[in-house]
Amino acid sequence: MGVQIKDIVPIKEVDLDYLQGKITAIDAMNTLYQFLSIIRxxxxxxxxDSQGRVTSHLSGLFYRTSNLIERGIEPVFVFDGEPPELKSGTLETRREIRAEAEKSRKKALEEGKEKEARKYAQRAASLSEEMVGQSKTLLSAMGVPWIQAPGEGEAQAARMTQNEDAWSVGSQDFDSLLYGSPILTRNITITGKRKLPGKDKYKEIFPEIIELKKLMAEHEIDRRQIIAIGILVGTDYNEGIKGIGPKRALKLVKEKGNIKEISETETGEKFDVDPLEVERIFLEPNVKDDYEIEWEDPDTDKIKEFLCEEHDFSESRINTGIERLKKGASKRAQESLEKWA
DNA sequence: CCTGAGCA
DNA sequence: TGCTCAGGG
Structure with a gap:
């Protein structure tokens, strides 16, 4: 889920071309999960594939990434490592929710309720180690860099952006802002259209830019206060206070100044874990600075062997994707040549 | 999610 | 050129 602070975050819609020439450190798990849940x-x-192995994540990853590369957007995928100990409760809850959803899915399917079944199938979706490995294999064949984070992927992606090795973090969640990323990019899609709530109409979706500086300036708060807001509404590491959303959390944080003061109030006594420990996860995350980001030419044979031969993708569709990757690669080569001129 | 065909 | 829609693996 991630920290729900959307209501107090200033969002700027941009065109996909706005991201051209910019490196985006994409939260891989977030993205793959999205594909796995939606491509159904x-x-x-x-x-x-013909052996019954799920390929939704590979489809989404290949087609979207080759589009981004063709347009000169430079993605580097960041994979989760070990979660912080405090996340175990959240992970357990998610397992239970998935198990329940799987039961509901089977029931709905038996009753012939397709739409219901789909809803529960999406909720029951979970990324296996095998899927993660397949995704890394595919990215390597495509010549797209990926980084193994020691801890949370969002934290590592945020650090890479702070280090100016990436321009932004790409994720649907807002957590990277708490981890200190100067810029977050949401909705990095090619053909994004989303159902309008209620109506049968579809609205086009654009990429969204969120700047940490603007978020802080708009509310006259610092990063620790943004973390405090997150802790109040709930993070992957604590439950948050019932009845407090981002608006009330913001007000409280501005009144009390910091999470320590808040923890000593009546509200603060309701925390399920020590809020200072949660704050520490965001301020001193488990990240590394020794990583390498290099794009390479796509390996046509490897891509076809993996997607077409092993997983039954259509060769003609994969060919157009490979052409896009090549186009992006030559664009990169051209630009690095111009730097010398 | 993304592709590609069909149709205005 | 832009839109819808079925199907992808």
């Missing part, structure tokens, strides 16, 4: 048939069945 009407009854909720994911795409599968």
């Amino acid at each position: 048939q009407r009854d909720g069945t994911p795409l599968k």
Whole structure:
């Protein structure tokens, strides 16, 4: 889920071309999970190869990434390592929710309720170690860099952006802002259209830029106070206070100044874990500075062997993707040549 | 999610 | 050129 602070975050819509020439450190798990959950048939069945292995994540990853590369957007994927100990409660809860959803999915399918079945299938989706490994294999064949984070991927991506090795973090969640990323990019999609709540109409989706500086300036708060707001509404590491959303959290934080003061109030006594420990996860995350970000030419044979031969993707569709990757690679080569001129 | 065909 | 829609694996 991530920390829910959308209501107090200033968001700027941009065109996908705005990201051209910019390096985006993409939260890989966030993205793959999105693909796995969304790329499905009407009854909720994911795409599968002839051996019954799920391929939805590979489809999304290949087509979207080759589009980004063609447009000169430079993605580097960042994978989760070990979660902080405090996340175990959240992870357990998610497991339970998935198990329940899987039961509901089967029931709905037996009753012939396709739409219901799909909803529960999406909720039951979970990324296996194998899927993560396959995704890394595919990215390497495509010549797209990926980084193994020691801890949370969002934390590592944020550090890379702070280090100015990336321009922004790409994720749907807001957590990277708490980890100190100067810029967050949401909705990095090619053909984004989303159902309008209620109506049968579809609205086009644009990438969104969120700047940490602007977020801080707008509310006259510092980064520790943003973390405090997160802790009040709830993070992956604590439950948050019932009845407090981002607006009330902001007000409280501005009144009390910091999480320590808040923890000593009546509200603060309701925390399920020590809020200072949660704050420490965001301020001193488990990240590394020895990483390498290099794009390479796509390896056509490896891509085809992996996607077409092993997982039954259509060769003609994969060919157009490979052409896009090549186009991006030559664009990069051209630009690095111009730097010398 | 993304592709590609069909149709205005 | 832009839109919808079925199907992808």
